[in-house]
Amino acid sequence: MAKREVDIAVISDVHLGTYGCHAKELLKYLKSIKPKILILNGDIIDIWQFSKSYWPEEHTKVLRRILKFVTDGVPVYYLTGNHDEMLRKFTDFNMGTFQLLDKLVLEVDGKRAWIFHGDVFDVTMQYSKWLAKLGAVGYDTLIWINSIVNWLLTAMGRQKMSFSQKVKARFKEAVKFINQFEQTAADLAVDKQYAYVICGHIHHAEIREITSTQNTGSVMYLNSGDWVESLSALEYNEGNWTIFKYHPDNFKTDVDEDDKTDSEDLNAMLDVKNLLERFKQDPH
Template identity: 70%
Template sequence: MNKRNVDVVVISDVHLGTYGCHAKELLKYLKSIKPKTLILNGDIIDIWQFSKSYWPESHMKIIRKLMKFVSEGVQVHYLTGNHDEMLRKFDGMEMGTFHLQNKLILELDGKKAWFFHGDVFDVTMQHSKWLAKLGAVGYDTLILINSFVNWVLTAFGREKMSFSKKIKAKFKDAVKFINSFEQTAAELAIEKGYEYVVCGHIHQAEQREIATEQGKVTYLNSGDWVESLTALEYQDKNWTVFKYEYQHFTKDELDEGILSDAEDLKSKLDINILLQNIKYEIAQ
């Protein structure tokens, strides 16, 4: 299969180490592209909920694929989020073409783009971190239950459903928060003179122009790989939102080496084995 050339790819909120992560789908997507720059915009590894008892082989394959990008000379920027905030103290660390940062500014065809995760706008994160962590556990449990329900629905030929999307749609406060988040990001970007502002955090893929009295900016959000299965791609001076569609990634060579759901759940790695694998990959 021919890989697509993409100048810049942005993914966020993968949440490796949780049951809700769609690692196999993400791996297929990463294998289908040839990026010049890959931006991991926060919450890639869910350190908040990291458990010794759950690290499937498919999650390790994502780490290996990212390391392979680095070995191939792809510029990989890991921007920290709230679920991997313990990495923020290593801001500025570089290993070859791998860069660990809290935020990033790139010039794309003469226009400045500002990348950061976006949890700085979350009031819950700033004042009640314990509540945010409790909510994250509840969200992961909801996703796990939702996955089982969707498995049953699929078995009976019914359409899948998203619990969290239905909950968000029913609560006006959730919609209000998202709108406020986007507006705040846009206003700051306009104030700083950026043409693009690119975030993650809210699991809501978006691309739209936001105008204020001070100017306008293109707001972008890469969504997530828990429910939306989306990414941002920049090619030929244009941004697009990529949406993973199962029918485009089935029964082909991309499936080679990817475990089935049943096998994957059995392939749990102890944390020590995980660290040994990472050390091995770095040494190669």
């Protein structure tokens, strides 16, 4: 199966280690592309909710695939989010073509892109982190229940449904929060004279031009969505940004031939459960 060449691929909010994570679908996506740059824009590993009792093999395979990009010489930028904020103590760590950062300014065909997760704009994160963590557990539980319901609906030949999207649609405050998030990101990007501002965090894939509140200019706002519900990524190729949306019909066959390549060496590097357990226990 030929791989699609893309200049830049951006993914965020994968939440490895949770029931809602669609690691199998993400793995198929990562195997299908040949990026010149890969950006992991926060909440890739959900250290908040990590439990040694739940870490499927597919979740390790996603990390192995990312490491394979690194060993192949592809620049990989891991930008920390709130669910993997424990990694922020290692900011500026780099190994080969891999870099761990809090934010990134990238030159994209002569235009500057400001890239960061976006939790800095979340008031709940700033003042009530315990409430945000409680909400994350509730969200993951909702997704888990939703997956069971969708399995039953599929077995009955009926269309799947999204509980969280229905909840968001019913509450104007959720829509208001998304709009405020996007506007705040755009205002700051215009002030800093960036051409693009790229975020994650709110699980809402988007590409749109936003004019600043003060009407001093505009910026292209982009959000990569997530791999819990929308199963989306941002791609830049031949001068254009697009939103990739996973659809199973486009991935009829698995690409597993190169999954065995260097698997023993990579698995030796990925004692994920013990490593994450140490992160959670570390008080600093």
